[in-house]
Structure formats: structure tokens, C-alpha cells
Amino acid sequence: MMRFLLLFSRQGKLRLQKWFTTVSEREKRKIIRDMTTMVLARQPRSCNFIHWKDLKIIYKRYASLYFCLAIDNDENELLALEVIHRYVELLDKYFGNVCELDLIFNFEKAYFILDEFLIGGEIQETSKQIVNRCIEASDMLQEDDSSEWFEVELFGSP
Numbered sequence: 001m002m003r004f005l006l007l008f009s010r011q012g013k014l015r016l017q018k019w020f021t022t023v024s025e026r027e028k029r030k031i032i033r034d035m036t037t038m039v040l041a042r043q044p045r046s047c048n049f050i051h052w053k054d055l056k057i058i059y060k061r062y063a064s065l066y067f068c069l070a071i072d073n074d075e076n077e078l079l080a081l082e083v084i085h086r087y088v089e090l091l092d093k094y095f096g097n098v099c100e101l102d103l104i105f106n107f108e109k110a111y112f113i114l115d116e117f118l119i120g121g122e123i124q125e126t127s128k129q130i131v132n133r134c135i136e137a138s139d140m141l142q143e144d145d146s147s148e149w150f151e152v153e154l155f156g157s158p
Contacts, residue, residue, distance in 0.1 A: 002080070002121035003055060003070040004031070005087075005114070007103065010064050012036040015103045016110055020121030035068050049077050060084050064100050086128070087117060093132055112138065 004023075007016040014032055023031070038050065039059050050057040052070075058080040059068040067084045071077075090113050091098040095106070103110050116131045118124060125131050 001072055001075070002083070002118070003072070005070075005118075006032060006035055006066075006068040008032075008036050008039075008066050008068070009100055010040070010066070012040055015065065015100065016107060016114075018111070018114055018118075020118075035070075039066055039068055048081065056080070058084065060088075062088050065103070083118070083123065086126075087114060089128060090117060090131055090135075093128065094135060 002020050004020060005016075005018040006014065008014050014036070017028075017032065019028065034052070035057065038052070038057070042050075044061075048059055050059070051073075054073060055070045056073055056075065056077055057068060057070050058077055059066055060081060061067075067088065069080050069084055071080050088098070091102070091110065094109065094113060095102040113131070113135060116125065116134050125134075
């Protein structure tokens with residue numbers, strides 16, 4: 001099972017965090033600090049797997065962002081690496097070559113995409129096409145709601 005997913009920049013700025021288990025705020029801050037310092041201190045050609053406490057930390061750098069995933073010791077590291085890659089592919093598909101600014105200014109959409117892909121630390125949907133259809137349907141609903149609100153504001157209630 002996945003424990004948490006962190007996205008942070010090369011400067012150590014946290015951009016996204018998803019916790020799949022209950023952790024106190026104090027412990028979250030400590031884990032985030034530990035993960036950023038540990039991952040950023042590693043050499044670029046180092047292995048992407050780290051044993052930390054009773055967890056395996058799997059990380060991957062894409063452009064200026066580090067995607068860091070913690071899993072139980074008995075889980076498959078390569079599958080976790082594939083989960084990270086699939087999430088990046090989903091973000092790329094939605095944002096068109098995702099960058100750090102996309103996540104900063106559209107963090108709610110990044111969380112939504114993650115929730116369509118993972119729930120409770122488990123993969124919910126493996127098909128990129130199905131996840132993309134759900135995201136598009138959500139965008140269409142948001143557009144419909146905003147246009148109805150605009151019509152009500154502009155023309156008065158129907």
C-alpha cells in the first residue's frame with residue numbers, strides 16, 4: 001500500500017502532497033523535511049529507491065519536479081515507479097507538457113487527476129483513456145455550471 005505522495009521542486013518547495021494514511025501535522029512536516037533533504041542530496045545517477053524507516057521511498061525527477069512515493073516494504077518498487085510515471089503521463093495529457101507552474105496555479109486539478117487515478121493508496125483505474133474521459137467530463141460539467149451561473153447573473157433567475 002502507498003503511504004504518501006509528495007511533489008517538490010529542486011529548491012525543496014512542496015508543490016503537492018497526498019497522504020493515504022492518518023499522520024499528524026507535526027509528523028507530516030517532519031516527513032516532508034526528511035524526504036526533501038534526503039532526495040535532493042542524492043547524486044543524479046543514484047538509484048531511485050531508498051529504504052527509510054519501515055518504508056521504501058521511490059522517487060523520480062521530471063524536469064524541475066521530484067515525485068516521491070512511499071510504499072510498504074513488501075510492495076513492488078517497479079510498480080511504484082510505474083505509478084509515478086502514469087501520473088506524470090496523465091498530467092502531461094491534461095496540461096500539455098506539464099510544468100511546475102501548472103501545478104502551482106492549477107493544484108486543484110492536479111489533485112483531481114490524482115484522485116481519479118488513486119484512491120486510498122491503491123490504483124483505482126489503470127486505463128489512461130478512462131481517466132482522461134472522467135477529467136474531460138468533469139471539465140464539461142464545470143463549464144456548464146459556470147455558464148448557467150453567468151446566464152442567471154446576466155438575465156435574472158429563469
